[in-house]
Amino acid sequence: MNGVLAASSGEATIAFIEIGAVITVLAVLARLAHRWRITAIPLYLLVGLALGEGGLVPLEVSADFISLAGEIGVLLLLLTLGLEYTPAELRSGLRRGLVPGALDAVLGFTPGLIGGLVLGWDVRSAVLLGGVCWISSSGVIAKVLTDLGRLGNRETPAVLNLLVLEDLAMAVYLPIVAALLTGRDAAATAVTVGVALAVVTVVLLASMRWGDHLSALLAPGSDEALLLSVFGLTLFVGGLAQRLQVSAAIGAFLVGLALSDPVRDRAAALVSPLRDLFAAAFFLFFSFQVDPSDLFGVALPAVILLVVTGAGKIATGWVAAARDGVAVPGRLRAGTVLVARGEFSIVIAALGASAAFGAELAALAAGYVLLTAIAGPVLTRSSDGLAGRLQARQDRAARAVAADTPT
Amino acid sequence: MAEVTETQLPGVGVRLEFRTSNGTSVGVVVHRTGRREVVVYDRVDPDRSLAQVTLDTDDARTLAEMLGASQVNEALTAVQQRIEGLAIEWLPVAEGSPFVGRTIAEGEFRTRTGASIVAVIMGETTIPAPGPEYRFVGGETAVAVGTDEGLAVLEHLLNG
Numbered sequence: 309m310n311g312v313l314a315a316s317s318g319e320a321t322i323a324f325i326e327i328g329a330v331i332t333v334l335a336v337l338a339r340l341a342h343r344w345r346i347t348a349i350p351l352y353l354l355v356g357l358a359l360g361e362g363g364l365v366p367l368e369v370s371a372d373f374i375s376l377a378g379e380i381g382v383l384l385l386l387l388t389l390g391l392e393y394t395p396a397e398l399r400s401g402l403r404r405g406l407v408p409g410a411l412d413a414v415l416g417f418t419p420g421l422i423g424g425l426v427l428g429w430d431v432r433s434a435v436l437l438g439g440v441c442w443i444s445s446s447g448v449i450a451k452v453l454t455d456l457g458r459l460g461n462r463e464t465p466a467v468l469n470l471l472v473l474e475d476l477a478m479a480v481y482l483p484i485v486a487a488l489l490t491g492r493d494a495a496a497t498a499v500t501v502g503v504a505l506a507v508v509t510v511v512l513l514a515s516m517r518w519g520d521h522l523s524a525l526l527a528p529g530s531d532e533a534l535l536l537s538v539f540g541l542t543l544f545v546g547g548l549a550q551r552l553q554v555s556a557a558i559g560a561f562l563v564g565l566a567l568s569d570p571v572r573d574r575a576a577a578l579v580s581p582l583r584d585l586f587a588a589a590f591f592l593f594f595s596f597q598v599d600p601s602d603l604f605g606v607a608l609p610a611v612i613l614l615v616v617t618g619a620g621k622i623a624t625g626w627v628a629a630a631r632d633g634v635a636v637p638g639r640l641r642a643g644t645v646l647v648a649r650g651e652f653s654i655v656i657a658a659l660g661a662s663a664a665f666g667a668e669l670a671a672l673a674a675g676y677v678l679l680t681a682i683a684g685p686v687l688t689r690s691s692d693g694l695a696g697r698l699q700a701r702q703d704r705a706a707r708a709v710a711a712d713t714p715t
Numbered sequence: 716m717a718e719v720t721e722t723q724l725p726g727v728g729v730r731l732e733f734r735t736s737n738g739t740s741v742g743v744v745v746h747r748t749g750r751r752e753v754v755v756y757d758r759v760d761p762d763r764s765l766a767q768v769t770l771d772t773d774d775a776r777t778l779a780e781m782l783g784a785s786q787v788n789e790a791l792t793a794v795q796q797r798i799e800g801l802a803i804e805w806l807p808v809a810e811g812s813p814f815v816g817r818t819i820a821e822g823e824f825r826t827r828t829g830a831s832i833v834a835v836i837m838g839e840t841t842i843p844a845p846g847p848e849y850r851f852v853g854g855e856t857a858v859a860v861g862t863d864e865g866l867a868v869l870e871h872l873l874n875g
Contacts, residue, residue: 397725450726459727459744460754460764468725573747638762692763 326370330359334588345455346685347448349650350678352588356595357603357674367596374593381590382658383546383560384583385651387538390564391576392446393472395516401472408466408628409473415620416442423613424665432488433665439481440657440673441617445650445681446471452645452685463638466628467645478652479508479561485659486555504554511562519568526571534571535578538563557655587651594658595674602671610675614683621646637695644691648684653677751775803858804866805836806873810853813875820847828868830861 333355334348341348359367367374393401420441424434449471453459483504487497515522526537542560549559567575625643634642657673660666717733724730724744732742740761744752749772754764770778808814814822825831835842837855859869 392726394725397723400723401725446726457754457764457767459724460730460742460752460756460767462762465722465724465730468727472725577748634762635760637760641763692760 323370323373326367327373330355330367330370330374330592331588334592345452345689347445347451347648347650347681348588349445349448349591349654350681352591353595353654353674353678356592357598357600359592360596360598371593371596374589374596377586377589378593379556379590380543381583381586381588381593382557382655383542384579384586385590385655386557386561387542387564388576388579388583389446389475389478389652390561391567391572391579392564393475394569394572395519397472398476398512399516401469402476405466405469405473405628408470408624408631409477411627412470412474412621412624413442413477415624416444416617419613419616419620423609424669427609427665427668429665429668430663432485433660433663433669435488436485436656436660436663436669437672439485440649440653440669440676441613442481443474443478443649443652443656444471444621444646445648445652446475448648448650448681448684449645452648452688456689458641458645461638461641462632463625463629463634463642466632466634467625467642470624470628470646479512479558479565480505482558482561482659483508483554485656486553486558489659489663490553500553504558507554508558508562511566515562515566515568519566522566523568523571526567526575531574531578534574535582538567538575538579539582555659557659590658591651591654594654594670597661597667598671598674599667602667603675606668606672606675610672610679613672613676614679618647618680618683618687636698637692640691640695640698641688644688645684647680647687649677649680653680753778801860802863802866803833803860804870806857806859806866806870808851808853808855808857809874811875812851812853812873814851814873815853816850818848818850819845822872824859824869824872827872828861828865830859830865830869832857832859834858 334352337351337355338348341351417438420438421434423441424437425431429437449467453464453467458464484501487500487504490497490500526534542563545563546556546559549562550556622640622643625641625646626639629639629642653673654677657670660669663669717735719731719733722730722732728744728746728748730742730744732740734740740756742754742756742764744754744767746752751770751772751774753768753770755766757763757765819832832849833844835845835849835855835857837852842849857873859866861869
């Protein structure tokens, strides 16, 4: 026993110091982010840029550990995404929100796809960039809605419904890109996509029908037992899915979907601290691989995508809120709050690490998330002022017209 | 009661809302975690919640009891509750009642009035279904069930 401890001390000591120092820095940044009321994700990405390839102080020993922890972080992010909504919410989301959801897909996905092609990338990388631009950050948005006291607002159900639809869209999108990325010929890819979609559909339907059986199996016992079962199941299913070429992320997502009440709520509460820890490792690891000098190269495309897809999200939120009978200020709030992208854009970009333009995609995604994760919350906080100015201008115009009209 | 509309908030919980009789909209956001937020809406921008009060499960119960308290009192002051010819009455037993120091059996109330004493309330404590051996101490309240006439007679007896 002593031998083991003593033998490992050299490398382990350095690793402890490195990891400890890095996590302490992240802790300070998380506090700052909380104070500034933004998500910590862009700050984590900046730390990763500084520590990774071509950064200021590259880590020597602990990079491997952070890489594995980051992989687990992806699984936990997807698990909690699957845990987030009840089957009933998914069903009613599908019923009520198809039109805004479709608009969201068109206005979010298309600019990324076109942008990728314009940059001269292959179709796979462009499809991934489409996904990066499409999926809003449910984590950031939920936090912003809570912080700004908007949960009781009338436009909020429309916003949350859009997030539900994006959640469902991920269930379709992820298997498709995973299959595309296996890089085989068209026929084999089509088969893989078909199999993956069939599996996702079966698991979705089964979880809506029989999810309570799995949950009943897990429900008794302590929190500790539940945490370990859910964590173990997620890694196990994720690993199996990866073996079957379906991407570990989807496996984890399906585990989340398959769990139902009352285990879902408990599991979500238990897993969330673990997720925060491992997800931080994921964001770090992701930006380790981005060369900071690449960021300058992608700055212009990132800004253009921010403007185009930001406008797209505002339009989507506007339409979704208008369908619920919400007035102009509420529509603007709904639109601006959707601008923030975050964890899932990074997850999608990370899937493409092996793609032909993986490095460029990673850099662009990092830049894009840096911009939107900060711009989104700032924009939505000032949206009421914006709406007021809009209203004032309309009033002035109306008065001018009235003054010009001879009586 | 006003009509309460319910809106699902996916991933959060549900929002309940109603319009008060003077036209203000009041909403309650019920989180899955049991947390509750009471919200009122902006007059200019009726989609926006202005003030919100966050309550945990205990706070919510406290508030509900505070709001419900007046109704309980109203019910108590109404005193009589008619159930197909039967009435319940809360009858104070004065310190100077002739039955102080005597038992329910000695009073022969049921025989004399047809009304039964089903409970005795003494300060904070309630004695449900007191036996015939219960001895009045004065200052308590007897809860009795019977016809209107029987109860009137009982009240008269108890307080001389």
